[in-house]
Amino acid sequence: MRPVPDRRLWLLVLGFSVWGSALGFVYVLHSVGCAFAWPANAIRLGLGLVLFVHLALVGLLWRSYAGTYPGAPAVDPTDSFLNWVILWTLIAAFVTIVFTLGPTLLLTTCT
């Protein structure tokens, strides 16, 4: 069995890093938009776009990991463990993005 490369460790934080990025972009875009009195629709569009891009990114990663998840007994158990954890952090991050940043599409923008 091939040794699991060290860089796999970074993937453990990938999903929630994308969530952090989404939060950061949403926060900054909203602050700048409100400070410069951008039209509400423009702010909403920007926020929606940020949300969509990040959801798509995590969704693609989720799909990619779900597709390659080995599960077969011959696979290195450490590799299998890491894959499982990475997959579920991606799923959890996807749900967290929807739950925490979804309201940006519904509420009044700058009041």
Add this chain to the structure above:
Amino acid sequence: MTVSTEEAPQPAPAVDLHRQLAQIWATGPGLRRLASVNHSVLGVRFMATAFVFFAIGGVLGMLTRVQLATPQAAFLDAETYNQVFTMHGSIMLFLFAIPMVEGLAVYLTPKVLGARDFAFPRLTAFGYWCYLFGGTILTGALLAGVAPDGGWFMYTPLNSIAYTPGINADVWLLGVTFVEISALTLAVEIVVSVLKIRAPGMSLDRMPIFGWYMLVTASMMIVAFPPLILGSILLETERAFGLPFFDPTRGGDALLWQHLFWFFGHPDVYIILLPMAGLLSTMIPVFANRPLVGYRSIVVAIIGLAFVSFGIWVHHMFTVGIPHLALAFFSAGSAIVAVPTAVQLFAWLATLAHGRPVWNVPMLYIFGFFSTFVIGGLTGVMLAMVPFDWQAHDTYFVVAHFHYVIAGAAAFPLLAALYYWLPLLTGRSAVYRLSVPAFWLIFIGFNLTFFLMHLVGLLGMPRRIYTYSATEGWIWLNLLSSIGGFIMTIGFALVTIDLIAQVRYGRRVRCDPWRAGTLEWAMRLPPAPYAFASLPNIDTRADRIAAGELGSSLARGEGYLGFARNGWQETLGVDMISGTPDQLIVLPRQTYMPLYTALFIAAAVLSMLFQAYWLAVVMALVTAGLFVLWGQKSGHARDYEPLTIGHGLCVPPHTEVASTPPWLALILALVANGTLFTSLAFGVLYLWISAPNWPPPTRPETNVWLAAGSLVALFLGAAAARGSLRFLATGRAPQAWIGLAAVALLAAIVAIVVLIENVVPHPREHALGSTAAALLGYVALHAGIGLLFLLSNVLRFSSGFVSSRRLVDLRLTRLWLDYTAMTGAIALGLVLALPALVGMLGMRP
């Protein structure tokens, strides 16, 4: 890792082996104890010191309860009360909870992971001394009557110089920052050690859950503490030199402090909670007589928890006037953080439900934790809802909530852990005569004290008032709360007496009294300074081993490194994921250097407190010199062939491998540093967009040519560092490249200092100037530290500690200078962009 062909050091008979190892690892008697770098010694010191601060903080808490027990009480005047409640919170958070977590980590982590010590024992000692001296400065100020008095989160403008003109706030800003050096150094050390210094064969999926908890917690500390450190430096600079970062009349903003503080403050709750959860996840399976349910799910949950806890700092600021939309996503985040917490709670309950639980004193405390934490968690979800928070903000409801989630969630698991690991600490097991009544006194007292605070808070009692009128309807609730406080204190006193009695009269035990499955029980009790006479090979999950049986085998020297060699303190470095041994780590011996270095930092802090700034600069320079000196004898002064580690295997020494612990440590240090830099850049942009009195009266100007020149010099320095590394790797002398790098850095520093001197508007005139000066100062400081790296390279090359195979020094320098050049480019770019950014402000309505 290769198969050994050299002759292995002769294994000694077990008794001789222990004698030899003890001679190498032991801390000396008398004053030589101050030179100790051993994790067991320092872990106990951390915990004992934290306990002393807990007692001081507890007494302060009781003083506040005496004052509030009756209306219009004259027990404390307003000024003393302010100092007492501020110091109660500051001590409990910064001098008890976090250091206690660190002490537990220091003491337990290497043992649980099957290592002989941490990766950087001198750093552990340095962290301890910083903690002790910083804490002593803070508590000393209390005795001198100049303790901080503006609340434990030091809000501006209350703690700005205009409203707190004495040194009270300076004591907090400098003292806490000093203590946080300890937290950061230990965080780096814990992450490196968990990833690199485990028992052979302990892959990540075999690591005990405690290892995961410590890994995640320490990683959180690396990111959480820098914003607080930055905020403290900026506020101290404002107070000392008039740079108006938080002064709205000159372009600053008081809310910037709140952002920086709570970006630390909120994750800090989980930094305290997660290690406690780690202790629970270790103890519960032992008492439930079955393995932990949901190991993988818990790993996912704590990774998620770590991230989400950072993203909800604004829920402490719901009342400052944030738009509804932003309130919504911070509120949603604050609610969803309950999910990963609940995953752990249900995993523990499932473990108990599917096991055959044994009732014992630690289990009493575990159930005490369950009830207090669930109450605290539920009130947390209530406070996450914006409309409720608007009603309850800054009332005693919030005080009740955070005492349930921090005090309850810390105290009950800690006491459970204390009884559980007492045999490991003392070699004696407990006889529970006082333990049970002590638990009930604490449990009843805790709930009486803090539950009633919810009610008095809902009745409208604000926090931090030193007295109240008899007509408010708060009298009985406050009186009962104070009585509860005394009951709890009696309980803690009883625990103290109980523990002293246990240490004196407890039954002697030799090993594994709980039939636990983790490695810390596979050793002599109390542990020898080298922890394991030989290191175990792990071929199953390392919380399911037969510790007693394995311990006997290891004591006979049948594991790895079952011999003494060259008087070296040896442990094994492993591949981060698979746990395969990949290097022999020779740890440094006892030294006074950490103590001396911390003493000089303490001198620098005191000099700043008394406004002797030139003396502070001198002390800081001596400290820098000591750090350079500190590194001079590290590693080996010659190359080695791969060295035998036993079982027919040999590995290279850590000085000759790429994945050496210092490399990982510097990466982590730069992550912390990068967080601080990002926070500073955030501060600049936050003031630009949110602060009043922007744009400044004077148009900002920067000398573009000078800025470009300093940037070129920084990149030249980084390139020269690469040149020196390439030369050394090919067997040529690197001094010329090192010299070129030094000249380039000096040129960059001079150019940046000139830029700072000519910042427009003047740094005292407007926050734009002060933030530009801070960005430039950051770059100059890093270039200066780069010079220290280069100086160390030259010294170590000339004394033979660096060679074409031992490249780590020059690799570290290259990494540092790359980072300096990159952050320099961003900082200078931001400073150059400021005029354009200011111009954009004209487009605001």
